[in-house]
Amino acid sequence: MEESETSMEVRSLTGESIVVSILPNKTIQELKQLLKKTFPPASISPNFHLFHKGVKLGLESRISDHSVGSGEFLVLVPYTKKDRNRTRKLRYLQLHLSQLMISVNYDVGVFSYFVFLKVMVYPHTTDTLS
Incomplete structure (x- = not known):
């Protein structure tokens, strides 16, 4: 039996948003790769963290680990890597x-x-x- 994709909204700090569909067994790292390809703020600032309810999402955690409910969203926060x-x-x-x-x-x-x-x-x- 195939899993159905989960839809979730991702917002940038500039107010732009996108709804992405991804399988629940995918990792946050895979979600970030998808966003870099499809969401302009993520492609402009390739170094970013994703937050849900103020908590930074770990790269190895699965989408299914985070219950993003109806009306909730993830926030894309760009950062600069230290030299x-x-x-x-x-x-x-x-x-x-x-x-x-x-x-x-x-x-x-x-x-x-x-x-x-x-x-x-x-x-x-x-x-x-x-």
């Missing part, structure tokens, strides 16, 4: 900056540590060190 190399560099710099601050505190003394904070970390403050 992993930039993130690694920032973590590296944060780690070394914190180590430098600790070494300044121990090697030179508390006064120099505050000068370092004034010059390097909080240069936008206008008050002077006394």
Whole structure:
């Protein structure tokens, strides 16, 4: 016996919507692939999450796991992927900056540590060190 397709509405943040039909045993990943082919907001922003009632749907979960009732809809929310190399560099710099601050505190003394904070970390403050 063949399963019948489930129809569900998907809306974008811009107000566009589409009703798609898909088999209940398909995954959310397969639904996203279908949307990329048939729904302009999904093809313009190929990186997106799907939400139902404020809960992000997992890629490996099945359509049948989510009971999208009559009058309910999924929301397509685009996102930008992080640049992993930039993130690694920032973590590296944060780690070394914190180590430098600790070494300044121990090697030179508390006064120099505050000068370092004034010059390097909080240069936008206008008050002077006394």
